[in-house]
Amino acid sequence: MQNERISSTIKILLLEDQSTTQKILAEVIASEQNFELLAVCDTVADGLRWLESSEPDVLLVDLKLKDGLGIDVIRACANRHPNCSIMVLTVSLDESDVNACIQAGALGYLVKEDGLLGVGKAIRDLVLGGSPISPFVMRRLLFESAKKYPRTVNADAADGKKIEFTKRELAVLSLIAQGLTYEETAKRLCISVLTVQNYIKRLYRKLSVNSRGQAVFEAQRRGFLN
Incomplete structure (x- = not known):
């Protein structure tokens, strides 16, 4: 199903209230094969x-729009x-915003400061089943999780079996x-993208x-992970 979606037209709805950002994203989407920008909305109501x-x-979707919050x-x-x-595209690095968006149904979270030109690749990754997250956001989440939970090296799985990874699985991870x-x-x-997907499924x-x-x-x- 995912491969069918990536080979056919990917229809995109953009919620962004900054005209400059709207223009850049529209150009990025227009430059990508099989991408179609359905509409640009600048308010929650629209x-x-x-x-x-x-x-x-x-x-x-951006998190802060003219009339409310993108999370709605x-x-x-x-x-x-x-x-x-x-996928969220925002300036917020707040951990609570990231968690709230994921709980609400977002599968990706990109920070605008990382640049907008890579959004095309992120969209394809998203459609293929990935969860694009800005590296800085990911590091913050890992840092917070390390503080909240004790670290157990080579911990066993929930069913009591020890988890073991191959070198290639660890490399992908x-x-x-x-x-x-x-x-x-x-x-x-x-390796191929399909092979990466297979490793991800194993992980x-x-x-x-x-x-x-x-x-x-x-x-x-x-x-x-260190």
Whole structure:
């Protein structure tokens, strides 16, 4: 299903109230093959109205809009269109904002200061099943998790079996923890994107998680990441 979506047109809804950012993102989306910008909304109200009648493949949303918070649109989109992939694009580095967005249904979280030109690759990674997260945000989450939870090296799984990773699985885990996309990870390791996806599935299964953020969090807690 994901491969079908990546090979067909990816329909994108953008919620952003800054005209300069709107223009840059519109140009990035227009430059990508198979991308279609359905609409640009600059208010929560417009975004909610748009979602009532149409379903995007990807929702790009800022957290602070003219008339409210983007997280309200995230919740509405996740409830109404569960197949839509949601990614936050914001200036906020607040851990509470990151957690709230993930709980509301966001699968990606990018910080504008990291640059906007890489958004195209992030969208493709998102549609392929990844969870693009800015490296600085990921480091902060790992730092906070290290303070909250004791670190247990080579901890056993919940069913009592010891978790063991191959060298290649650990390499993939390390790279996604740094915020690399599936495509970037594939290039770094000289393997295909499909192979990376297969390694990710194994990691998820071994760690008993369902997303990149959860995988990195659990791997850090168990001592597999330095």
